Amino acid sequence: MSLARSPHAWKMAGLVAVLAIALLLPVIAPDPATTNVAVFTVMYVGLATAWNIMGGYTGYISLGHAGFFGFGSYTLGLLLARLGMAGGYAPFLIVPVAGLATAALALGIGWFALRTRAATFVIVTIAFMFMLQLLAENLVGLTGGGGGLSYPVPPWGGDYFNTPFYYAMLALALLSLAISWRIRRSKFGLGLLAIRDDEDKALAVGVPTRAFKLTAFVISAALVGMIGGVYGYYVTYIYPQFVVDPLIGISMVLMVFLGGLGTLTGPVLGAVILEPAQLYLAYNYGASRLYLVFYAAVFLVVILVLPRGIVPSLGRLVSDRRARAGPSAPAAAKAVAR
Amino acid sequence: MTLVLEAAVLGILTGGVYALMASGLTLIFGVMRIINVGHGALVVLGAYLSFAASRTLHIDPFLTLVFTMPVMFLLGFGLQIVFIRPLKTDREALSVLVTYAIALGLEGILGYVFSANYVQLQAWYDTASFPIGDFRITYVYVFGFVLCLAILAALFVILYRTTFGASIRATMLNRTAAQLIGIDVDRVSAVAFGIGMATAAAGGVVFGITTAFNPGSHYDLISRLLTIIVLGGLGSLRGAVIAALIMLISEDITSVLISPVWASFVFFLILIVVLLVRPQGLYGVRVRERI
Numbered sequence: 001m002s003l004a005r006s007p008h009a010w011k012m013a014g015l016v017a018v019l020a021i022a023l024l025l026p027v028i029a030p031d032p033a034t035t036n037v038a039v040f041t042v043m044y045v046g047l048a049t050a051w052n053i054m055g056g057y058t059g060y061i062s063l064g065h066a067g068f069f070g071f072g073s074y075t076l077g078l079l080l081a082r083l084g085m086a087g088g089y090a091p092f093l094i095v096p097v098a099g100l101a102t103a104a105l106a107l108g109i110g111w112f113a114l115r116t117r118a119a120t121f122v123i124v125t126i127a128f129m130f131m132l133q134l135l136a137e138n139l140v141g142l143t144g145g146g147g148g149l150s151y152p153v154p155p156w157g158g159d160y161f162n163t164p165f166y167y168a169m170l171a172l173a174l175l176s177l178a179i180s181w182r183i184r185r186s187k188f189g190l191g192l193l194a195i196r197d198d199e200d201k202a203l204a205v206g207v208p209t210r211a212f213k214l215t216a217f218v219i220s221a222a223l224v225g226m227i228g229g230v231y232g233y234y235v236t237y238i239y240p241q242f243v244v245d246p247l248i249g250i251s252m253v254l255m256v257f258l259g260g261l262g263t264l265t266g267p268v269l270g271a272v273i274l275e276p277a278q279l280y281l282a283y284n285y286g287a288s289r290l291y292l293v294f295y296a297a298v299f300l301v302v303i304l305v306l307p308r309g310i311v312p313s314l315g316r317l318v319s320d321r322r323a324r325a326g327p328s329a330p331a332a333a334k335a336v337a338r
Numbered sequence: 339m340t341l342v343l344e345a346a347v348l349g350i351l352t353g354g355v356y357a358l359m360a361s362g363l364t365l366i367f368g369v370m371r372i373i374n375v376g377h378g379a380l381v382v383l384g385a386y387l388s389f390a391a392s393r394t395l396h397i398d399p400f401l402t403l404v405f406t407m408p409v410m411f412l413l414g415f416g417l418q419i420v421f422i423r424p425l426k427t428d429r430e431a432l433s434v435l436v437t438y439a440i441a442l443g444l445e446g447i448l449g450y451v452f453s454a455n456y457v458q459l460q461a462w463y464d465t466a467s468f469p470i471g472d473f474r475i476t477y478v479y480v481f482g483f484v485l486c487l488a489i490l491a492a493l494f495v496i497l498y499r500t501t502f503g504a505s506i507r508a509t510m511l512n513r514t515a516a517q518l519i520g521i522d523v524d525r526v527s528a529v530a531f532g533i534g535m536a537t538a539a540a541g542g543v544v545f546g547i548t549t550a551f552n553p554g555s556h557y558d559l560i561s562r563l564l565t566i567i568v569l570g571g572l573g574s575l576r577g578a579v580i581a582a583l584i585m586l587i588s589e590d591i592t593s594v595l596i597s598p599v600w601a602s603f604v605f606f607l608i609l610i611v612v613l614l615v616r617p618q619g620l621y622g623v624r625v626r627e628r629i
Contacts, residue, residue: 061431112610115617119373119430119572123564124613130561131606138599246557250438257435261428289454289553292446299439303432304424 022170026163035162039169039234041275043227046173047248048255048267049180050223054216055253056262057189059196060114062217064125065224066249067132068102072225073232073243074136075101077149080233087152092168095229102225103218110217114210117199129244136240148239151232165234172230176223181264183216192216196262251278258302260309269310274298344473345594349587351479354486355544357582359559360566361493361575362537368510368573369530372422372433378560379441380535384410384542385551386448389459399459399543400485406539414535418528441556448553459546482544489540490579493533497575506530510573562602569609571622581620584608 021028025038047069055061076098080091113124136143143149156164183189191212194202203209232238252267255274260266278295285291306313363377374380384406391402417440425432458464463477497503508516509526517523545551545559566585570577588608589601596604612620 059431061434063434112614116613119367119371120568120613120617120619122373122430122434123568124609126561127565127568127606127609131603134599134603134606138603250435254435257432289446289449292442292449294446296439296443296446299442300421300436303435303439304421307425307427307432 026166030159030163032159032162035159035166037276037279039162039166040279041272042166042169042173043231044252044255044271044275045268046169046176046227047224047252048259048271049173049176050220050227051252052220052256052262052267053176053180053183053223054220056256056267057183057192057196058213058216059262060117060213060217061122061253062125062220063122063246063249063253064127064129065221065252066244066246067125067129068106068221068224069228069231069248070136070238070240070244071105071132072098072102072228073238074143074149075225076229077151077232077238078142080152081149085152087154089164091152091233092164092230095168095172095226098229099222099226102228103222105225106218106221107214110214110221114213114217126246129246129249133240133244136244143240146239148237148242149232151236151238153236154233162234165230168230169227172223172227177264177268179219179223183219184264188212188215193262251275254299254302257309258306260311260313263309263311266309266311340472341594342591345590346587347470347475348479349590350583351475351483352548352590353583353586354483354490355541355548356562356566356586357579358486358490358537359541359545360563360570360578360582361490362534362541363563364567364570364573364575364578365493365506365537366531366534367567368575369506370418370422370429370433370527371513372425372429372437373564374437374531374534375434375560375564376437376440376444376556377534377538377563378556378558379444380410380414380538381542381545381559382551382553382556383444383448384535384539385459385546386452386457386542386553387539388543388546389452389457392459399461399547400481403540403543406543407536410535410539411532413532414538415528415532417535418531422527422531423524441560445553445556452553454552454554456550456552457546458550459543461547464547478544478547482548485540486544489537493537494575496533502526502529562605565605565609568619569612571619574619574621577619577621 022042026035029035029038047065051062051065076091076094079094079097083094085091085094109128113121113128116124137145139145140147154161154164183192191202191207191209194205194207195209195213199209228243232243251274252271255270256267257270258266258274259268259270277298281291281294285294308316359377359381363374366372366374366377387406387409388399388402391397391405392399395402421436421440422433425436461478463481465476467474467476469475495503497506505516505521505526506529508519508521509523509530513523516526549555562585566581567578569584570579570581585605585608588604592598592601592604616622
């Protein structure tokens with residue numbers, strides 16, 4: 001019994017430590033260069049976790065989540081402009097509205113896109129992303145088209161500027177994680193995993209596959225939309241290709257794959273490793289376009305060397321050891337690898 | 339009315355090159371069950387290779403295909419062996435990421451070598467035109483169309499009239515069964531990827547003469563090619579050809595009747611309507627898919 005309890009205690013201690021570091025980061029390292037990296041890293045923790053709710057749990061790979069990201073930022077930006085809101089803390093309160101709007105959009109897109117499966121679904125999500133990009137560009141009267149959209153400028157200055165955005169992103173990342181955790185431990189989550197393993201059999205045993213997939217899709221998109229809203233406010237100026245950027249969409253997917261598809265901690269790990277690396281490469285080699293080559297190389301190594309992701313691979317390692325140590329382990333090993 | 343007719347004719351002529359590029363993509367999907375997101379970047383690579391060859395050797399862009407098609411064939415053969423073959427589990431999802439990485443890498447390399455400036459292949463026929471009825475047609479569209487038709491015809495002959503083509507089609511129908519009757523599916527896959535790349539090289543030349551391009555042009559290209567093969571039905575060559583024509587004709591007519599900025603939007607709408615009725619696409623076979 002004590003054996004079963006001690007890993008749990010370790011886990012809890014680790015969780016508290018990570019959370020404490022995350023909460024205190026702007027105090028520990030207040031210089032803007034560091035907090036800027038932190039804002040983007042925590043943003044991708046949220047994005048990857050939210051994407052994983054759909055892509056990891058149900059196995060439906062969406063490459064179009066950048067569309068929801070951009071839709072969220074446009075919604076928030078337009079709302080702030082219409083409300084004539086000045087920069088400050090108040091815009092953060094409107095972020096959930098951007099989430100609701102994105103949820104409504106995802107309901108429509110998902111209702112249609114989820115009629116298809118596998119490869120067709122992947123491509124349909126890409127098509128929707130480009131449709132949204134085109135709409136943002138062409139509806140000049142609403143969005144400002146290629147000229148872009150400006151947010152109210154936040155009044156904070158100096159070292160403090162990034163801090164409110166950091167906490168806003170952190171709050172959304174924690175919300176995504178809480179939802180992802182809750183789903184994994186629910187009957188709904190079990191249904192999603194069943195869809196991933198064999199959709200037809202899941203339907204046959206009574207999982208309402210269509211409703212479940214659509215719900216997961218909408219939750220995932222709404223979270224991404226809210227994060228997109230905060231992002232828009234952070235960068236204060238957006239244009240269609242900048243927020244509906246295929247690279248943002250593919251980055252969250254890669255992070256999930258690196259960390260471990262369908263796991264809770266995998267997307268976090270993937271984001272914490274890849275986003276600082278990506279920023280470093282873009283900062284140092286961005287001018288020569290060579291950073292794309294570096295990024296592609298990282299990409300290929302991740303997939304060819306660790307196709308299952310870090311967390312499942314580590315889980316396997318641990319369970320293999322336990323299997324050698326004692327006979328009762330195989331069942332636990334399977335549970336970890338899942 | 340003349341404008342619409344002109345748009346339709348132009349749509350058919352430019353549809354040919356998209357049909358060629360999309361057939362390579364759908365062939366690769368059919369044989370390996372992978373979505374080659376790098377196809378657009380490989381078309382752009384083909385265009386740049388022809389651009390470099392025609393510049394340095396001072397020859398006609400179409401003639402450069404004598405070099406670029408074999409080079410691209412070998413490149414595709416190699417890429418398949420190095421990057422696609424090692425994927426054992428979860429092929430469909432992982433292949434998307436791998437080929438996306440190939441696209442990013444190519445974009446980076448091309449940007450480094452050729453810079454991000456737009457370029458275009460040049461030949462005497464890229465501006466010269468001849469009259470048909472009330473409007474004029476530029477020679478390059480006709481030449482490009484003929485070239486694409488010829489290569490498409492060759493592709494169909496290889497697939498339907500040769501033993502090797504039969505093994506490609508067998509692999510497309512059922513990989514395991516093909517393996518059981520003694521087909522070397524790994525070799526078939528590598529060659530099919532090579533063939534796909536060779537058609538991308540040919541498509542790249544026509545694309546590069548008719549359009550100014552830069553290393554980032556592949557995003558636009560791949561979104562179009564992917565929607566074409568989904569509309570046609572994944573893995574169906576016939577579907578790819580017909581969907582390409584539908585796309586380009588609808589785009590050109592929309593440009594004339596409404597506005598060029600809405601051109602691709604109309605195609606996406608057509609895609610949605612078709613998928614609502616037939617989720618498997620125009621010529622796709624509805625199979626029980628597992629991810």
